Amino acid sequence: MEIIYFAILFFTFIAGESKNLRLSSYSLIPHSLLIAISVFTLAYIGNINSLYLIAVVDVMVRAFLMPILLIILLKNRLEREVKPSITHPLSIALSIVVLSVGYNFVDTIKISIFPNVLSCFSAGFTLFIYGLFLLLSKRDTAKMIISFFIIENGIHLLIISMIPHMPKIIELALTLNFVIALFFLIYLTIRLNEILILEEIKKLRESNNIYKLEE
C-alpha cells in the first residue's frame, strides 16, 4: 500500500509543480487511477463491499472525466502557467517538504491520535495540505483548478479512511457535488479566457490602426 501512496504523492508533485499545464493535467490521470486502485485494495483487504462501487466511480469521474475537462480548458490558451507568487525553485523545495515530511509526520502521529483510521489517512491529509499550499501559491486559474482537484481528492481519501462504511448515497452525492463545482470552475475559466482573447485582439487592432494612421 505504501508504494501506491508514494506514487500518488509523486504524480501530485508533477501535477502541482510542472510548468507545462498539459503535463500537469495528464499527470492527474495516474494520480486519480492510483487513488482508485488504493480504494479497491482497501475494499479487498478490509472486505468493505461498498468501497468497490466508490472505486469504480473514482475511475470514471476522477481519472477520466475531470482530466478530460481540464484538457478542454487548455485548448485555446498558452500551455505554460502564469508566474506563481513564489519562485519556482522555492515552490519545488516547499512541495517536497510538504509532501515528504508532511506524509511521514502525519503517518507517525496518526497511530496515537486516530488509531482506527485506514491506511490512506496520511496520504489524504497530505494531499489536502498540499492542495491548500498550491492554491495559495499559484496564480494561474488552471493551476488553481488543479489545486482544488487535489484538495478534493485528499478529502475523498480522508472520508474513506475515517468512515469506510459511510452510506454509498452520501459518497455518490459528494462526488456529484464535486463534479458540478469543477464543471462550473472550468466553464468560468473558459469564458474568461475567451474574453481575454477578444480583448487582446481588440487591442492589437487598435494599435494597428494607430500605426496605419501614423504612416
Add this chain to the structure above:
Amino acid sequence: MYSEVFLSSLSFIVPILMAFIIFIFRSSLIINTVLSIFGIFIAFLSTFFSLDKINHSDLKFLQPEQWVYIDGFSILMQLMVEFVSLFVIIYSLKELPKLYSHRKNKFYLYFCSIMLSTGFMNLAFSLNNLFFMYIALELSSIISVYLITFNLNRESLKAGFKYLLIVNVGILFSLLGIVLLCYASGSEISISNIGQHVGNISKNIAFTCAVLFIIGFFTKAGLFPFHIWLPETYAESPSAITVFLAGAVTKIGFYGLARTVTVFAFNLEEIKILVIILSSIGILLGAILAFNQKDIKKLIAYCSISEMGFIASALALNNYAGIYGGVFHLLNHTLMKGALFFSVGILIYICGSRLIDEIKIRHKISTITVSFFIGALAVGGMPPFSSFLSSVTIILALAEEKFLWSAVVLAFSGFISALALIRTAIFVFWNKTETRDIENNDSLSFIMKLCSLLFAILLLIIGIYPELFNFLIDNAAKGIINMTH
C-alpha cells in the same frame, strides 16, 4: 405521516420543479416571472403548514421521518429565503431588460438558477443529516455562481471564479469537521443528536471539529478573516442578485454556524471566545474599510461584513438573550441589505455607474432617498428601526457574558458604518452640481421603488411593533438552544 412529510417538502420540491419547467419551456420574461412567483407562493404555503404543525406540537420541532428536521429556526430561514427570492424575482423583471439586454436569450436560466438555489436552500433547512445538509448547502452556492456571473464580463467572471473557489474550498473544512465528528462519535451525526455527541467526545477533538466548522461556515457567510470573496462578488453581481446573496445565500453560512458552532460554544468556552474575537475584529475592520470605498456596492458590502460579525458573536453566546439577538439581527440584516441594495440598484439603473463620484441625484425627497436613509440609519442601530432592538439585545447579552469590550466594539463600529453610509447618502442625494432629475426619469419603475421601500418600511414596522415577528424569532432561538442539549 406521509402527507405531513409531503406537504413540508413542497417548500423545496416546488421551487426545484419550477426551475425545471422554466428550463424546459424557455418562455418569455413575464411567464418566467409568473412561474417563479407561483413556485415561491407554494413554498410559502408549505412553510406556513410546517409552522402550524410546530406550533401545535409539544416538542416544537417536526421529525415525521428520520431524514427531516424542521424547527423554529428552519422555519424562519425558509421564510426569509422565500421572501427575499420573491422580491428579487419581482425586481429583476425591470432590472434585467434594461441593464442586461445583451443576455436576453438567457433570462430563463437566470430565473431557473434563482428557483434552484432557493429550492436547495429550503432543502438544506429541512434536512436532519449533516452530510446531506452540507450537500444541499453547497449545491445552492454553486448554482448562485451563474447569477453572479450573469453579466458575463471580465470582472463578473473573475468575481464568480473567486467566489466559487474560495467558498468551495472553505466549505470543505466543514465537511472535514463533519467527518471528524462522525469518526469520533462512531455514528452518523444529525441535527437532532449533535448536542449529545459533542458532549461525549474528547475536548481536543471537539475543539478541532469546531475550528473546522468555523473556517467552513465563516467562509460561506463571508465573515472575517474569510471574507475576501464578498466585496467583489456583491459589487459585480446584478443588484437584485446582490440582495439575493446578502439576504439568502450568505445566510446558509449562519444556518450552518447555528447548527454546529453554537452547539460547540455551549460546551467549550474557548470556542465562544474564539468566535467573539474573530467577529469583533471583523466588525471593526468592516466598518473602517467601508470608509475608503469609492464603489457604492463595495461600501455596503464592507458594512455587511461588519454587521454579520454582530450575528456571529451573538450566536456564540450560550444564553437565550444572545441567541435571540443573533436571530433577530439575522432577520434585520436581510431587511437592511434589501433596502440598501435595492435602492442602490435603482441608482445604478439611472446613472449607469457604481462609483460614488458618478452617482448624483437631484435634491428632492424620493422613495430611493427614504429607503437608502432608513437602511443607513438601521445599519447604525438607530431607533426606531428594528436593528436598534437587536443590536441592544446583542450588546446586553455580550456584557452579561463578560464581553464588555466586544459590546463597545460593536456599538462603535455600528456608528462608523452608519456614518460611512450617511456621508455617501448626503453626497449622492444632496449634491448641488451635475445632478440628474430622477423624478422625470420615466423609465424608473414603480416595482423597483416598491421593493426597496417595502424592506425599509418593514425595518420601521418591526422596530415600532416587534411583537409582530416575536413568535418566529422566539421559536427560532428556542430551536437552536433545544438542539444544543
